[in-house]
Amino acid sequence: MAQPAAPNTAAEPAAQTTDQALLENEAAFESQGEILRNQVFAQKEKIADLQNYMESLKQQFADWSAEYSQDDEAPLCWTSLYYSPYYQDWCATGRNLNAQYEASQRQLDQEKARLEQMQEDIRRKGYGNAVYDPD
Numbered sequence: 001m002a003q004p005a006a007p008n009t010a011a012e013p014a015a016q017t018t019d020q021a022l023l024e025n026e027a028a029f030e031s032q033g034e035i036l037r038n039q040v041f042a043q044k045e046k047i048a049d050l051q052n053y054m055e056s057l058k059q060q061f062a063d064w065s066a067e068y069s070q071d072d073e074a075p076l077c078w079t080s081l082y083y084s085p086y087y088q089d090w091c092a093t094g095r096n097l098n099a100q101y102e103a104s105q106r107q108l109d110q111e112k113a114r115l116e117q118m119q120e121d122i123r124r125k126g127y128g129n130a131v132y133d134p135d
């Protein structure tokens with residue numbers, strides 16, 4: 001008489017371990033995705049803040065230019081006359097605003113490039129649109 005086959009109890013813990021490992025990997029992937037998504041949000045916020053700052057600088061420069069436009073002397077600030085005592089004081093404001101705007105523009109370009117690289121890296125890791133381009 002043949003005895004019934006004993007249940008394979010050794011295979012059950014291995015299957016549970018594999019399932020548990022898959023669940024843990026999935027949870028880690030989702031957790032990492034949330035971290036990456038938050039980093040993209042932070043980078044986008046940084047870009048928006050820079051754009052707002054640049055808009056403020058542009059407005060300040062326009063106000064400065066309008067203040068001196070009646071004299072038609074504002075363009076002299078970008079010539080050698082800037083170094084004369086008469087022009088140097090008030091030209092410094094316009095030149096500083098212009099320099100800050102140009103520096104901000106360079107920084108904005110860098111931050112946009114950083115965002116694009118960040119998004120590309122996230123796509124390569126296998127995350128979807130909700131992670132690399134959340135809005």
